[in-house]
Amino acid sequence: MGALNVAMIGYGFVGKAHSNAYAQVGHFFPHVPKVRRRVVCGRSRAGLEALADAWGWEEVETDWRRVIDRPDIDAVDICTPNYLHAEMAVAAARAGKMVLCEKPLANSLEEARAMVSAASRVPTFVWFNYRRVPAVELARRLIEEGRLGRIYQYRAQYLQQWGPDPSRPRSWKMSRSTAGSGVNGDLNSHLLDTAMMLLGPIRELSATFETILPEKPDPDRPGETYAIDIDDVVLVQARFRSGVLGTFEATRFATGYQNDNSFVVHGEKGMVEFHFEHMNRLEYADAGGDPDLRGTRRVLAPSPGPPADPYYWKPGHPIGYEHTFTSSLADFLAGLESGEPARPTFEDGLSVQRVLAAIEASAAKRGWLETGL
Numbered sequence: 001m002g003a004l005n006v007a008m009i010g011y012g013f014v015g016k017a018h019s020n021a022y023a024q025v026g027h028f029f030p031h032v033p034k035v036r037r038r039v040v041c042g043r044s045r046a047g048l049e050a051l052a053d054a055w056g057w058e059e060v061e062t063d064w065r066r067v068i069d070r071p072d073i074d075a076v077d078i079c080t081p082n083y084l085h086a087e088m089a090v091a092a093a094r095a096g097k098m099v100l101c102e103k104p105l106a107n108s109l110e111e112a113r114a115m116v117s118a119a120s121r122v123p124t125f126v127w128f129n130y131r132r133v134p135a136v137e138l139a140r141r142l143i144e145e146g147r148l149g150r151i152y153q154y155r156a157q158y159l160q161q162w163g164p165d166p167s168r169p170r171s172w173k174m175s176r177s178t179a180g181s182g183v184n185g186d187l188n189s190h191l192l193d194t195a196m197m198l199l200g201p202i203r204e205l206s207a208t209f210e211t212i213l214p215e216k217p218d219p220d221r222p223g224e225t226y227a228i229d230i231d232d233v234v235l236v237q238a239r240f241r242s243g244v245l246g247t248f249e250a251t252r253f254a255t256g257y258q259n260d261n262s263f264v265v266h267g268e269k270g271m272v273e274f275h276f277e278h279m280n281r282l283e284y285a286d287a288g289g290d291p292d293l294r295g296t297r298r299v300l301a302p303s304p305g306p307p308a309d310p311y312y313w314k315p316g317h318p319i320g321y322e323h324t325f326t327s328s329l330a331d332f333l334a335g336l337e338s339g340e341p342a343r344p345t346f347e348d349g350l351s352v353q354r355v356l357a358a359i360e361a362s363a364a365k366r367g368w369l370e371t372g373l
């Protein structure tokens with residue numbers, strides 16, 4: 001397979017993370033198909049040029065439709081605000097391009113369904129990058145191999161603290177029309193994707209939403225406020241199809257936490273606990289053993305990929321946030337060559353979207369609902 005010509009739409013925080021992945025993937029994963037950073041697209045030419053210079057994009061473009069129409073583009077990567085995902089992904093897929101898209105897949109379940117149906121004949125990928133943290137992968141393997149025994153309970157939290165920060169610029173993430181939701185789509189979507197990768201589909205749930213500050217000081221107009229119509233906090237009780245009970249909590253008001261994406265899996269034979277703020281570590285506890293020595297063990301998680309193939313550094317040399325994107329991209333590229341699509345696909349993104357929609361409906365109804373999964 002020749003080099004894959006990529007067009008990336010969007011150039012904010014996550015555009016930088018993706019650009020780094022495109023730049024690095026060939027260095028660390030020499031066996032996967034090569035990529036070419038052909039064109040980066042967005043609204044501000046100056047912003048695009050700065051990103052292109054810093055990260056090696058060959059061209060810039062301000063009209064996304066022109067990018068999608070280009071015959072020399074094989075794959076379109078969407079890292080725009082959520083409300084643009086569906087329109088762009090559907091257009092790109094209809095033009096025969098492979099489509100990679102940031103999370104959450106869409107602003108609504110209807111949009112996510114339309115994306116899956118338009119892209120049924122092209123390779124797709126959703127950047128749920130936390131799947132590719134080595135410690136998360138290790139947890140997955142321990143569960144799959146039965147080393148935690150029967151799973152009793154799952155507990156997940158995504159804690160950030162920037163919600164009340166008055167100095168933070170207004171952003172598309174603070175409005176329902178552009179972001180679809182607040183923490184539910186932005187943070188809880190990560191928790192749900194990881195949970196369903198580890199333990200399978202979530203069947204039913206009951207949720208509560210809270211908007212702690214319905215008005216925020218407007219940093220652009222001193223003395224004025226603007227209205228917030230999204231969730232600042234979401235709390236969910238859920239039951240997986242397997243019968244296991246889980247809880248999910250996502251908030252931007254968790255004073256003291258910057259980006260703590262965490263989960264605990266309690267099983268009959270043991271427990272694992274993960275915190276992204278210490279992402280190279282997995283805490284493990286053996287339920288058996290010497291009662292005097294009960295407690296958790298800190299495991300330094302190995303490099304991602306097959307154990308015999310240390311893609312990054314030697315064991316004991318930690319990796320960071322950016323590597324999760326590089327590994328995700330490597331999965332996608334390897335899948336193109338093997339014909340075994342890398343996960344998460346748009347179908348997986350749709351499953352998360354179903355749960356997000358059920359959470360929203362449950363919070364509105366104040367009761368338990370089935371997710372349809």
Ligand code: SOE
Binds near residue numbers: 160187259
């Ligand atoms: C929000 O603050 C955010 O940037 C999310 O959008 C990302 O998905 C998450 O990885 C870090 O936090």
